[in-house]
Amino acid sequence: MSLVVVGTVAFDAIETPFGKTDKIVGGAATYSGTSASYFTKNIKLVSVVGDDFPVETIKRLNSHGISTEGLQIKQGQKTFFWSGRYHTDMNTRDTLDTQLNVLLDFDPVIPESYQDCQFLMLSNLMPQIQKKVLERMVNRPKLIVLDTMNFWMDTQWDALIDIIKMVDVLTVNDAEARQLTGEHSLVKAAQKILAMGPKYLVIKKGEHGALLFNKEQVFFAPALPLEDVFDPTGAGDTFAGGFIGYLAQTRDISFENMKRGIIYGSAMASFCVEKFGLERLINLTNKEIEERVQQFVDLVQFDIELV
Numbered sequence: 001m002s003l004v005v006v007g008t009v010a011f012d013a014i015e016t017p018f019g020k021t022d023k024i025v026g027g028a029a030t031y032s033g034t035s036a037s038y039f040t041k042n043i044k045l046v047s048v049v050g051d052d053f054p055v056e057t058i059k060r061l062n063s064h065g066i067s068t069e070g071l072q073i074k075q076g077q078k079t080f081f082w083s084g085r086y087h088t089d090m091n092t093r094d095t096l097d098t099q100l101n102v103l104l105d106f107d108p109v110i111p112e113s114y115q116d117c118q119f120l121m122l123s124n125l126m127p128q129i130q131k132k133v134l135e136r137m138v139n140r141p142k143l144i145v146l147d148t149m150n151f152w153m154d155t156q157w158d159a160l161i162d163i164i165k166m167v168d169v170l171t172v173n174d175a176e177a178r179q180l181t182g183e184h185s186l187v188k189a190a191q192k193i194l195a196m197g198p199k200y201l202v203i204k205k206g207e208h209g210a211l212l213f214n215k216e217q218v219f220f221a222p223a224l225p226l227e228d229v230f231d232p233t234g235a236g237d238t239f240a241g242g243f244i245g246y247l248a249q250t251r252d253i254s255f256e257n258m259k260r261g262i263i264y265g266s267a268m269a270s271f272c273v274e275k276f277g278l279e280r281l282i283n284l285t286n287k288e289i290e291e292r293v294q295q296f297v298d299l300v301q302f303d304i305e306l307v
């Protein structure tokens with residue numbers, strides 16, 4: 001059951017109240033792919049980097065079961081760069097710099113070996129490129145999940161609306177859901193987004209958990225109350241990777257199974273924020289993941305007798 005992950009592979013410079021990094025490896029597809037790799041080993045990456053990108057990182061992705069045949073390395077060009085600063089609440093951040101670099105003329109090529117893809121994760125990237133990837137898949141995958149961010153709402157609105165219409169699941173955060181619809185109420189925003197095309201919508205609310213909607217139902221998953229949140233970068237991508245990775249592993253795309261996917265995604269995101277960048281995410285064990293999922297179960301389980 002193969003999963004194709006498309007999105008940025010990047011350098012990030014991050015500032016949080018706890019510290020500051022120089023350029024470290026990041027990128028939406030790096031986080032999503034690494035997170036999904038704990039659930040399925042048949043992952044195929046589509047992205048682009050410059051010749052400044054470390055070969056060891058590509059090898060590490062490969063060691064996680066991620067094929068990089070669809071990762072283009074552009075000689076003489078620079079990798080996508082993003083820099084952000086978190087506010088003291090760690091739930092909000094300012095983008096300080098976005099340098100598209102290699103993304104500007106990226107023309108994605110889908111290798112023949114990727115064409116059996118059943119699950120497609122369109123992680124954060126230029127909406128036109130996300131669309132090109134989808135159009136270049138010979139068969140429509142069984143499930144297409146799209147993640148995006150405010151940057152593309154500000155700069156490429158029409159192209160973004162175009163791709164939103166084509167996917168099964170959209171994941172955005174609460175501020176992005178409001179920006180997309182002009183509605184403050186997340187329930188009204190969800191109704192408007194579901195009317196645009198996706199059958200399912202996930203609204204991520206950082207430390208306040210996540211909501212899963214379809215037209216008839218809604219499910220809420222908490223975030224784990226953590227003593228220290230060190231760096232939230234990539235938490236949304238890690239969440240999405242865990243969600244689709246779990247669905248690909250279990251081959252079940254029912255609403256009931258999506259609820260479990262949301263919990264696995266939330267568990268993966270809770271690891272991501274514990275250290276800077278990908279540090280915590282690259283060396284997890286299945287036992288750690290299962291124990292964390294159990295913590296989610298314990299957190300919301302209670303007995304009640306209705307009178």
Ligand code: AMP
Binds near residue numbers: 008098149232
């Ligand atoms: P998240 O914290 O889940 O929103 O993801 C942060 C990651 O997204 C970082 O590693 C960045 O490299 C990447 N990123 C930031 N801005 C963009 C953008 N406009 N398009 C695609 N990826 C981005």
